[in-house]
Amino acid sequence: MVADGRKALAGVRVVELGPYVALPLTGRLLASLGAEVIKVETNKVLDEMAFIPAWSRGAGQPDYQRGKKRITLDVRTPEGRDLLLDLIRVSDVFMTNFRRNILDRWGVDFPTINDVRPDVVIMWQTGLGGNGPYYTYKSYGILVQHMSGVSLMSGDEGEPPVAINTSYSDYHTGIFQPVAVIGALLRRQRTGRGAIMESSIFRSGAVTAGPAILDYQTDGRLPTRRGNQDASAAPHGVYRCLGEDRYCAIAVFTDAEWDAFCDALGNPEWTQDTKFTTAMGRLDNQDLLDGQVGKWTAQFTAEQVMERLQAAGVAASIVSQGNDLFSSEHLKARGFYRETPYYLAERGIPATQWERGDGIAWNSPARLSESPMEFGAYSNIGEDNRYVFGEVLGLPDTEIQRLAEAGVIY
Amino acid sequence: MLQDDNLLPPYRVLDLTDEKGVFCAKLLADYGADVIRVELPSGDPSRSRGPFTGDIPDAESSAYFLYYNTNKRSITLDIETESGRLLLRRLAATADVLVESQPVGYLEGLGLGYESLRETNPRLVMASISPFGQSGPWRGYKSSDLIALAASGYMQITGEPDGPPVRQGNEQSHFPGSQHAAVAIMGALYYRDMLSGEGQYIDVSLQEALITYYTDAHPALAWMQLGENVTRVGTNSTLVVPLGAFPCQDGWISAGIITPREWDALAEWIYEVTGNEEVLNEQYRGGNQDRAPHIDILTAMFIDFSSRFTAEELFHEGQRRNLVFLPVTDVSDLLEDPQLEASHTWTEMEHPRAGRLKYPLGVFDIEGVTPSGIPAPLLGQHNRDIYCGELGLTDQELVELRASGVI
Numbered sequence: 001m002v003a004d005g006r007k008a009l010a011g012v013r014v015v016e017l018g019p020y021v022a023l024p025l026t027g028r029l030l031a032s033l034g035a036e037v038i039k040v041e042t043n044k045v046l047d048e049m050a051f052i053p054a055w056s057r058g059a060g061q062p063d064y065q066r067g068k069k070r071i072t073l074d075v076r077t078p079e080g081r082d083l084l085l086d087l088i089r090v091s092d093v094f095m096t097n098f099r100r101n102i103l104d105r106w107g108v109d110f111p112t113i114n115d116v117r118p119d120v121v122i123m124w125q126t127g128l129g130g131n132g133p134y135y136t137y138k139s140y141g142i143l144v145q146h147m148s149g150v151s152l153m154s155g156d157e158g159e160p161p162v163a164i165n166t167s168y169s170d171y172h173t174g175i176f177q178p179v180a181v182i183g184a185l186l187r188r189q190r191t192g193r194g195a196i197m198e199s200s201i202f203r204s205g206a207v208t209a210g211p212a213i214l215d216y217q218t219d220g221r222l223p224t225r226r227g228n229q230d231a232s233a234a235p236h237g238v239y240r241c242l243g244e245d246r247y248c249a250i251a252v253f254t255d256a257e258w259d260a261f262c263d264a265l266g267n268p269e270w271t272q273d274t275k276f277t278t279a280m281g282r283l284d285n286q287d288l289l290d291g292q293v294g295k296w297t298a299q300f301t302a303e304q305v306m307e308r309l310q311a312a313g314v315a316a317s318i319v320s321q322g323n324d325l326f327s328s329e330h331l332k333a334r335g336f337y338r339e340t341p342y343y344l345a346e347r348g349i350p351a352t353q354w355e356r357g358d359g360i361a362w363n364s365p366a367r368l369s370e371s372p373m374e375f376g377a378y379s380n381i382g383e384d385n386r387y388v389f390g391e392v393l394g395l396p397d398t399e400i401q402r403l404a405e406a407g408v409i410y
Numbered sequence: 411m412l413q414d415d416n417l418l419p420p421y422r423v424l425d426l427t428d429e430k431g432v433f434c435a436k437l438l439a440d441y442g443a444d445v446i447r448v449e450l451p452s453g454d455p456s457r458s459r460g461p462f463t464g465d466i467p468d469a470e471s472s473a474y475f476l477y478y479n480t481n482k483r484s485i486t487l488d489i490e491t492e493s494g495r496l497l498l499r500r501l502a503a504t505a506d507v508l509v510e511s512q513p514v515g516y517l518e519g520l521g522l523g524y525e526s527l528r529e530t531n532p533r534l535v536m537a538s539i540s541p542f543g544q545s546g547p548w549r550g551y552k553s554s555d556l557i558a559l560a561a562s563g564y565m566q567i568t569g570e571p572d573g574p575p576v577r578q579g580n581e582q583s584h585f586p587g588s589q590h591a592a593v594a595i596m597g598a599l600y601y602r603d604m605l606s607g608e609g610q611y612i613d614v615s616l617q618e619a620l621i622t623y624y625t626d627a628h629p630a631l632a633w634m635q636l637g638e639n640v641t642r643v644g645t646n647s648t649l650v651v652p653l654g655a656f657p658c659q660d661g662w663i664s665a666g667i668i669t670p671r672e673w674d675a676l677a678e679w680i681y682e683v684t685g686n687e688e689v690l691n692e693q694y695r696g697g698n699q700d701r702a703p704h705i706d707i708l709t710a711m712f713i714d715f716s717s718r719f720t721a722e723e724l725f726h727e728g729q730r731r732n733l734v735f736l737p738v739t740d741v742s743d744l745l746e747d748p749q750l751e752a753s754h755t756w757t758e759m760e761h762p763r764a765g766r767l768k769y770p771l772g773v774f775d776i777e778g779v780t781p782s783g784i785p786a787p788l789l790g791q792h793n794r795d796i797y798c799g800e801l802g803l804t805d806q807e808l809v810e811l812r813a814s815g816v817i
Contacts, residue, residue: 008601021626033597048668053628054649054699056635063625130775132752137729139736142647146655146664146738151645153579153740154568161655161662161738163645164568164578166624175589175622176437176773182596183417183441184776186603190419198775203755207770208585210477211461212741217767218463218473222740228556228577231460236556238565238575245641247575249560315552319575320563322633322640325621333546336618337630359631365587365618366594367543370610371601373594 007034008371012185015040015087016068017075017108018097019047021141021167022201023125024064025174026095030181031067032364032373038087038388039068040075041381043350043410050345050381058345058354062361066340067376069384072351072410079408081107085116086393092188093181097125101136110196119194121184123177130198141170141201148205153212156227169205176204234282235261235289238319239297241305247319248297248305255279257314264312265296326360336363343380350410351381385409416442417779421506421599424448424498425482429456429555429581430616431511431539432478434588438507438595439481440772440781446501446796447482448489451815453789463764469789470763476786480759480769484787485796486817494816495520500801503530506609507595511539511587514549524611534609535598539587543615553616558583562620563629569642576642586619651701652676652712655738662738663721665712665728670696675731680715744770761785793817 012035016027024039024047031037041047049064051057074080085108088094094113096103103109110122124130127139128147145151145168146161155162177199184195212223228237230251238247252261258279262271270276270292275285282289297305302318309316318324331337340361343354364373389395389409403409418438423445425435439445447454459474460467488494499522502508508527510517517523524536538544541553542561556577559565564583569576591614598610621629629640646654653666667673673695680689689711694701701708716724721737728735737743744750745768757771764785772781797803797817811817 008597008605010605025625029593033593033600049626051697052626053632054702055632059631059635060626060628063622063628129749129753132749134729134749138732138734140653140666140668140734142653143664143666143734143736146662147736149739149741149744150578150580150582151655151738155576155579161645161664162568162576162578163655164564164624165643165645165647166567166626168623171623171625172585172589173773175586175593178593179437179441179589179596180417180774180776182593182600186419186596186600187417189604195779196777198753199773200753200775203750203753203770204773206744206747206750206755207773208580208582209741209744210770211473212580213744213770214463214473214477214764214767215461216741216745218764219461219465220742221461222742223579225579228574230556233554238560240574245639247560249556249565249575251554251556253554310551313552315554315557317551317553317557317561319560319566320629321566322563322629322631322638325563326630326633330542330546330548331618334543334615334618336615336621360634362618362622362625364590364594365615365622366537366590367613368594368598368610369612370606370608371598373597 006371008368009033009035009182012036012093013091014038014093014095015091016095017084018095018125020049020097021064021170022174022177023095023097025171026123026177026181027068028064028066029175029178029364031376034371034374037068038091039065039070040073040084041070042072042074043381044074046345046347056344056357056359059342059357059359062340062342062359062378066361066378067374068379069388070379070381071385071388072382074408074410075106075108077408079403079406083393083408084108085112088113088120089116090392091117091120092185093121093123095123095125099126099136100130114194119188119192121181121188121194122196123181124196124198125173125177126198126200128202129200139201141167144169144201144205147202149209149212150205153209153223153225155225157225159225169201172204172208173199173201229286234286235293237290239294241297241300241302243301246302248302249317249319250293250309251315258282260312261309261314264308264314337361338363338375340378342378352383354380415780416782417776418442420444422446422504423507423509424501424505426508426510426512427539428511429584430541430587431509431591432456432588433585434539434591434595435482435509436478436480437588437592442782445482446792447479447484447787448498449484449486449789451486451488451817457789468763476761476764477769479786480771481782481784482787483792483796484790485793486790488816489520489522491816493811493814495522497816498522499527499530502527502534504800505531505534506599508534508536509539509591509595514540514544528609532608533602535595535602535612536609537591537595537612537614539591539614539616541616543618544613555581555583558616558620562617564620564624566629567624567627567640567642570644571642573642583616583620586623587614587616590614590619648705649702650698651705651708656713656716658716658724659718659720661721663716663724663735664738665716665733665735667733668698672733673701675733679731680711683718684711684715686711686714757781757783759783759785762788790817
């Protein structure tokens with residue numbers, strides 16, 4: 001039986017309440033798998049992500065929000081809160097990233113939700129943790145990489161912490177959560193029970209430090225910060241090539257790879273230097289080796305270096321820039337980036353009046369042969385009000401109109 | 411029902427991964443799946459990865475192997491031999507999932523590709539995690555953590571503006587492919603169990619998975635719309651001001667001011683502490699676009715303020731003022747963190763060689779669910795259980811397979 005156009009999560013309805021990166025990303029993945037994800041927002045308080053990227057505010061949203069049914073509903077009003085509970089009553093999953101004190105204030109605490117829908121699966125995404133000493137604390141994913149030990153494992157010894165300038169840990173949480181949600185739905189099928197599941201951005205980042213955490217307990221040692229060098233491979237790093245800000249990354253682990261590397265370079269004399277002929281020698285003389293490799297790469301484009309080394313069986317890659325990714329024949333062949341509309345966010349006017357733009361968004365990195373993850377349509381905020389309030393909840397048009405004028409559906 | 415102590419039923423998962431996929435199988439194992447790690451007779455290569463607990467290089471003391479293989483069982487099998495292939499086919503016939511990250515085409519070349527395995531088990535979900543995916547001109551290219559970070563462009567935006575691209579530490583590329591694969595596997599299991607009754611094949615590209623991990627930098631979109639490449643700006647943002655890691659009395663503090671209200675609260679606090687009226691200037695108020703042009707003076711004022719406090723003081727007082735200040739920690743701090751403790755992050759496990767250690771186990775706090783707590787298996791620990799107990803081989807056959815180097 002193939003239901004509903006081969007959607008893996010056909011028949012699953014999810015209510016998503018909350019801004020930023022991690023939670024919306026979870027919703028997007030579940031929507032790609034075929035769940036009906038209803039995103040609850042309000043024109044009154046916009047997600048700060050609606051203003052990213054700064055050069056075209058809102059062009060980034062299709063990556064996080066596509067495939068969802070997007071409605072406007074002010075859950076802080078009594079009628080809005082009741083409508084949210086009505087939606088949860090006919091849904092399988094409720095996901096939020098608001099803190100407990102805020103959910104309590106709005107009257108959408110978990111006991112209330114469980115009264116409305118006893119077998120609901122609740123995915124509660126928190127910053128630092130939903131219980132415990134910091135449960136009221138705010139956090140941002142971009143900073144949690146500092147708190148979860150990662151930035152002090154990057155860069156060189158003695159340097160300031162090195163972080164990637166994005167919402168790093170949010171992605172871990174956002175992509176962990178669908179695993180729990182689907183697991184809980186399968187468990188509900190077996191047992192009839194729903195679930196209350198909490199994630200935290202902090203913990204999601206901290207678990208990635210697993211091996212270092214185990215090592216520290218046995219010998220009190222912290223990970224060595226090696227920059228781009230590696231404990232077991234040399235040459236290992238990025239090397240300047242022709243062009244502005246152009247680099248090729250090269251990683252040589254085994255003796256066989258070293259031989260292939262030397263062949264690819266045409267076996268110049270320096271490669272025969274006894275300092276470099278053994279793996280130990282190469283590791284002991286990494287800076288010297290890097291200097292020689294850099295002199296060679298500087299004569300070519302990054303693409304030439306990559307192609308020549310890969311043809312010889314040596315791991316190498318250009319350090320991709322935006323234009324490399326956008327124009328990549330490989331990613332095109334994979335259908336990774338796709339065209340999408342978006343809407344230019346503007347404070348003070350309803351989203352439905354925002355100007356439309358044309359951009360791109362990524363397709364899912366996982367390709368399923370029988371129930372493909374769909375790229376999905378991209379709705380604007382509030383675009384699906386009529387479908388959700390009219391068809392899903394069965395409200396008459398006049399009532400929707402009244403609630404819109406009262407600022408509840410807004 | 412025993413299985414309800416965990417999230418997943420004991421789905422049988424065959425784990426033929428290296429570092430690109432090992433975390434995927436671990437995630438499923440920690441939440442209840444019956445994961446069988448299929449190792450070379452000489453041991454999985456990751457068993458020789460340092461650091462080693464107690465600093466003694468040994469197949470059973472690699473911190474890497476110990477962490478990534480909790481709750482799995484281990485068998486040895488050389489699938490490059492005829493009888494090895496046959497055994498893998500028999501195992502696959504009993505499995506719900508096979509997850510692998512071998513070079514593209516390798517398993518197919520051994521007659522162990524998806525099309526062949528589904529003939530004996532149409533319910534099998536098979537996931538392949540590869541550096542560039544199973545299709546496209548780069549599909550055969552070799553990779554590594556560094557190469558993956560470079561190819562995805564993740565490195566392009568990590569590092570100082572006047573320095574080279576920097577590899578984020580902790581082998582970050584080992585997570586995204588695994589996580590996307592785990593999501594897809596769960597989706598495929600749901601589809602099979604609830605709707606179709608059949609398995610399917612999943613192709614995960616590590617390059618693409620890593621691109622999703624820095625979505626908010628929008629590199630391809632920036633090129634499309636501006637004709638510009640996003641590049642390195644250092645650890646601290648140049649668009650959101652202030653945001654990043656800053657010096658304080660005893661090291662570093664991270665802080666991020668994103669909303670207009672947060673700026674007002676921070677400015678007031680800085681003024682209280684430093685008496686510097688400049689910080690209250692109207693031109694700095696509002697959204698980040700209003701502060702970005704003044705990054706130098708604002709950063710200087712911030713550091714003058716932050717360096718008067720310890721990280722702990724800034725963390726708690728900042729949060730009291732509804733501002734996001736977070737400490738910059740190393741792994742020793744994580745082990746003692748009261749919040750991680752309260753979120754039930756740790757499970758103590760006794761491993762026969764590595765001893766008793768605290769593992770961060772599972773990534774969710776689920777009411778009524780405790781992640782499984784079995785330490786990583788010894789090499790081939792479950793050969794007899796699985797080959798004889800479950801596949802029905804005789805002791806004699808096992809001895810012969812051992813002698814011929816298949817197991």
